[in-house]
Amino acid sequence: DTEVTQTPKHLVMGMTNKKSLKCEQHMGHRAMYWYKQKAKKPPELMFVYSYEKLSINESVPSRFSPECPNSSLLNLHLHALQPEDSALYLCASSQDWPFYNEQFFGPGTRLTVL
Amino acid sequence: GENVEQHPSTLSVQEGDSAVIKCTYSDSASNYFPWYKQELGKGPQLIIDIRSNVGEKKDQRIAVTLNKTAKHFSLHITETQPEDSAVYFCAAILNYGGSQGNLIFGKGTKLSVKP
Numbered sequence: 323d324t325e326v327t328q329t330p331k332h333l334v335m336g337m338t339n340k341k342s343l344k345c346e347q348h349m350g351h352r353a354m355y356w357y358k359q360k361a362k363k364p365p366e367l368m369f370v371y372s373y374e375k376l377s378i379n380e381s382v383p384s385r386f387s388p389e390c391p392n393s394s395l396l397n398l399h400l401h402a403l404q405p406e407d408s409a410l411y412l413c414a415s416s417q418d419w420p421f422y423n424e425q426f427f428g429p430g431t432r433l434t435v436l
Numbered sequence: 437g438e439n440v441e442q443h444p445s446t447l448s449v450q451e452g453d454s455a456v457i458k459c460t461y462s463d464s465a466s467n468y469f470p471w472y473k474q475e476l477g478k479g480p481q482l483i484i485d486i487r488s489n490v491g492e493k494k495d496q497r498i499a500v501t502l503n504k505t506a507k508h509f510s511l512h513i514t515e516t517q518p519e520d521s522a523v524y525f526c527a528a529i530l531n532y533g534g535s536q537g538n539l540i541f542g543k544g545t546k547l548s549v550k551p
Binding site for chain 1: 468470472477478479480481482485525529537538539541542543544
């Protein structure tokens with residue numbers, strides 16, 4: 323089963339709200355990723371967790387706060403977002419990082435910031 | 437760092453024809469090259485990949501070729517069907533250095549297959 327699940331599918335939030343995106347995989351993968359994808363653009367890497375530790379933070383603003391409670395779950399906490407943060411947020415996982423390369427993506431959460 | 441160029445940005449073919457999408461990469465140390473298909477409203481789906489020790493790989497109607505000397509790789513889809521319509525992304529991965537293990541994507545190709 324090569325499935326990564328994400329909830330919610332859609333999220334609308336105001337600039338003062340706090341919300342969280344959730345991601346789950348049951349493939350036994352030890353690396354998980356958050357990507358941001360704007361319309362008609364490729365995904366942009368935000369964070370990489372390897373063995374539940376943050377390994378990469380691609381200079382993402384602090385209003386995005388990742389969390390990896392265990393090897394199957396990945397959260398992205400959102401606070402005080404800006405309208406330009408509206409995008410598709412994708413979660414992915416791979417067997418390991420950085421040497422096992424096949425990354426499997428979830429369906430994404432479509433985020434709209436008003 | 438690695439840079440991946442992808443062409444064309446849009447491609448329209450008749451059902452049954454072949455489609456070819458080409459990518460070039462800049463860092464000769466890159467050693468893994470996946471292709472992703474993204475349908476509207478969905479996440480990218482890994483459809484085929486190739487490693488630097490292989491020149492060609494096939495999976496039914498899809499094939500990928502790699503020319504390490506020229507630093508380019510291509511996706512070939514034969515007997516295209518309307519359900520092949522999607523955005524296709526190529527990517528490259530470096531397995532050492534500051535960006536090791538991170539996917540570097542091309543800008544994508546929107547493929548339209550006309551019935």
